[in-house]
Structure formats: C-alpha cells, structure tokens
Amino acid sequence: MPRRSVRRGTALALSALLLPVLAACGGSEDKKETAGKDTKADQKGSDSLVVYSGRNEELISPILEKLEKATGTKVEVRYGDSAELGAQILEEGKRTKAGLFFSQDAGVLGALSAAGMLAELPQKSLDKVDAAYRGSDRDWVGVSGRSRVIAYNPDKLGKGEKAPDSIHELTEPKWKGKIGYAPTNASFQAFVTGMRVLEGEDATLKWLKGLKANGKTYAKNGAVLDAVDSGEVSLGLINHYYWYEKVAELGEDKVNAKIHFLPGGDPGALINAAGVGILKDGGQGEAAQKAVDYLLSAEAQNYFAQETKEYPLAAGVTNTVKGLPALDSLDAPKIDLGKLESLQETLTLLQKAGMV
Template structure:
C-alpha cells in the first residue's frame, strides 16, 4: 500500500535538508541502522535488503532467494523513495547490502551520491541498456509500461499522445491517480523529456480540462471499465491482472499504447543495486543474479504481469505486446530521481 501523500511530502522535505540529491526521507533511521547484520561488516550475518516492493508480492520469491544465495535474508519494507533517502542518511553506517526499488528514480538518487557498487559486466549484459544504469551500478529486474485505458463504447479514436488529452473533446473524460507513485514517475519523465515549463503547462491544462482524480490505478481502471470516464492513465499490468482474474469477456476496458516516444508510453523498472561498504557484496551480487534468473523473472511475469527484463525470458501473458515492439521514449531512467521537484510541481498546480 502506498504511503499517504502528506507523509511522503514531509519525508521529501526532510531529506532535502539532509542531502540535496535525496528524493525522500523515511522515519525510523535508528531502527534501520540497528536491524540485521548483527556481526558487523564482513561477518557471516544476514543479508539485509531494503525493499520498496510489497511484502505480499515478493516474500515467496525472497524465500527462494535465501536458498540460492545461501545466506539468511532479513528484509525491511517501505516506500522506495523513503528507503532511498534513509540509505543516504545512514551512509556507511547502513546494514543494508541490497536495495530493491519499486522504481528507477530511487536507484538514481543513490547512484548520484555514489552509494552503489558497480555490478559485474556479465550481470549487466543480461538486461538491455535502456533498463539499467548508464554507470553500471544498478539494473532493472522487471518492467512496467504506462498506457491509456479506454472504454470502447465511448471512444473510437484513442489519442496517440497524452499531450492530446488536454483538448476540449476530452473535457471531464479523463481519469488519473495523481498521488500514485507511477503517475508521479510519469510526470518526472515528462519533465525530463519536455522540460519543466511544458510539463507544468500540461498539468494545468489537464486540471482545467476537468480530469478526474482517483486514489490509485485500480480505481482508475474501475472508472474506465464502468464508463464513468472514457480514458484512464495507468500501468499496463493492472488491466492484465484484471483479465487474468475475471476473464477477458468480463472486462470492458481496453488498452492503448501511445507511440512516437510519447511520455505516456514510459517504461519504468523495478530494480536492484548493491550498497557500498557493507562487507556483503558477494552475497548481494548473488542475490542480483538470482533476481535475473529465469525462475525469478518468470515469477514476476506470472504474478504481476510485469515485463521480464533478462535476456532469453519471455512473458507468458496472452496478448501482451513484446517490450521491443513498443515505441517508448528514450530516457535515462536514472534521471527519474527528481521526485521532490515533481511533487512540488503537482502541489503548485493543485493536483495533489
């Protein structure tokens, strides 16, 4: 479950005082510093993972990871941005050896501050260059794509660009989730691609056009499916999970993938990075290798309908377009680290 926006904003503001590049700040720094790795650096203690991925989702996978690595695993769960900022605050004191982030921006924040070790080239080569760090210090393990969901009885010609959603014909017909991290990552991507001024103008126009705010992506999909709105902005896997649960004939909404490198087709990743200075680099690198194994990649493809990113692993999800066939924007995902500025912009224009 996502953290409340007020807490997220407070955390970001606190992190900005601690480290200019921090994207957010979490509470309980002493708890994070003291938990796990009880024998100290270099000891045969637990592999401590800070995870922005939900416990319900990845706990079964981490049980298998523990066996693969051959070391007891301890996990601290939380919001990716908050955990990244806490790792920055802890610095060399951290007991965490591996950071498993929900999105690339949090990994980019750690990379910018030099807190991640460079991964072996043979590990990096398993994942395409768009989905890993240009510096070689983190890699994506699963991918998700921004899409436009639409109600086929209400829309005959879906816009190929999210930039067109501010046109008068879509007034009051768009659903979105402004407090959701995936929407905020999309806005950050638009800022990188189009610049702050253009993005701010688009956000203002979206609000002026009567776009309807929902609490999360599931609510957006529900609104499109029921015809409450004609179009909705969300990540692809929500629709595929719904179809897997109810059957395609029970889901009215359809998906459209924007083209032409549009910001609305952003491919973001969940990824991992090895923290410097913990004395557990070998175990952490083994964990990265496991997360890129066929077993782990298939787990994400099956359980969450995300895209597997390791070479040679394909998704079994019916009708999911291959990642290589998508016309997504070319963007260094590490530059999605400026979440604080994105949240400030969303506040300024009145969307959160």
C-alpha cells in the same frame, strides 16, 4: 566541483526531499505497501543479507524465499516505500544495515547512484539487461519493467473513435471530465518526471494544468482502471499490468476496459523499471551479488512475468502473458531512467498545477 562535493550535495538534497515528497504525495506504488515493517532487519552478518525492499511484501516475499533457498543465504527484509527507504539509506550512510536495495522505481536508484552509495556491478550481470534498463554508472540493474498506457472504455468513445495516440490529446476540450488519473501515485509522478526531462518544465506544467482541467483524480492506478471499466470516465492513465491482472482475475469477457500502448516515443509510453543495487557500505557484497544474479535468473524472471504481469528484463526470458505485446515492440521514449530521480522538481510542478 570535486566529485565528492557533488555527491555529498546530492545526498543531502535527496535526504531532505524524499521524505517530504513521500509525506505530501503518498509516493507508493499502487500495490499495497507495508512501510517501515522490519523482518529481522536490524542484524547484519556475513551469513545473511539485509534487503531494503521498496516493493511490497505480498508481492516480493515469495521470490525472496526462493532466492534464500537458491543462494543458501539467510535473507532479512525491511519493507517500505522506495523513496522512504532511499532517504533512510542516505541517512544511515556508511552505517547502513542494507546489503541490497530493491526499488520499485528507477529514479530512487538513480538518486543513490548520484550520491555514491551503490557498488559497481560486474559486467556479466549488467550484460543480462539492455542498457536502457540499467544505471549509466554501472551500479544498478532493472529486474522487471512496466509500461504506462491509456486505459479506455470503448462504449464511452464516439462511433469509430479510437483512444488517443498521445497524452497531449488529453488536454483537448472534448475530454473534459472524462479522464482519470492518480496524481499522488509514484508511477504517475515518475511519468511526469520523465516528461519534464523530455519536454521541459514549462511544457510539462502547461500539460498538467490542462489535464487537471479535464480530469478526475483517484488514489491509485487500480481505482483509475475501475473507473474506466465502469464507465465513470472514458480514459485513464495507468501501468499496463493492472489491466492484465484484472483480466486474469475476472476473464477478458468480464472487463469492459481496454488498454492502448502509445506510439511514437510519446512521454505517456514511459517504460519504468524496478531494480536492484548493492550498497557498497553494507558489508554484504558477496551475498548481495548472489541475490542480483538470482533476480536476473530465468526462475525469478518468469516469476515476474507470470505472477506480476510485468516485463522480464533479463535477456532470454520473454513475457508469458496472453496478449501482452513484446517489450521490444513498444515505442517508449528514449530516456535515462536514472534521471527520474528529480522528485522534488516534479512535486513542485504538481503543486503549481494544483494536483497535490
């Protein structure tokens, strides 16, 4: 099949599935999103850059203000859910107003790449980030990373018992009623997508059914962590930075929960990336490229490390969070993050498992 036909089919499929996924599953990251909010995003000109941001306004607006000053380019932003904005970009096609797409999730970037919507990035930009956190077609790059972890309450574990080293242990009878998770959350769904890619549909569905039998559902990662901290559940599946944010706010001595980074390339140790891609039909390539380079700069990378407790992904910048393991010390599963685009298949499995 010709490449154009493949891309058109991908685009049609994505635009058809992303909004239903969003509607059925919520789809947003745990931090508060402002879906559909425009900040002068209906204008496009050579002296401005329109950013479609799947990262929330409260989190990202400070760094975009710094970007504006550093690059001398007027930045206009449309905030929303990453999947929703990805579908909108596909619907807009060559008429897109976006010059830069800032996604919370690598999977949506992978979907836009497969649809041929993103421009190839220069090698000097790509070389700043490890190949594991950039698109295999050279058209998107990660700017910050987050690891999936198991949160646990030591007081709820047996004497001498440790947190599980694999998500596969969570389906054991001893954990019945003791696990918290957020099935409608984007980060959980990205992890399930990764598990599907790594272990197949049947194995993942079996695991999901086992987790449902043992678990309690929550709306967000933060709620899962709170449940673990209070002892409502013994274990929880979350992103690492929720624990570090809670500790920064309250002090480690005031937080009962601990977190465990899983070894052995376990699917539960997925490291996902928030990243950016330049829309090749947005007509703002020069301004967008300046933005990409700024987001990979030491100033921006340190912002993500210090303010959001995520992993900076550009070479030469390390995390500054006390007690956070170095990124290269984590034993994450080997996976092409662009393949996390298959959201519809994940939703289907979640529905079969009775989770959504």
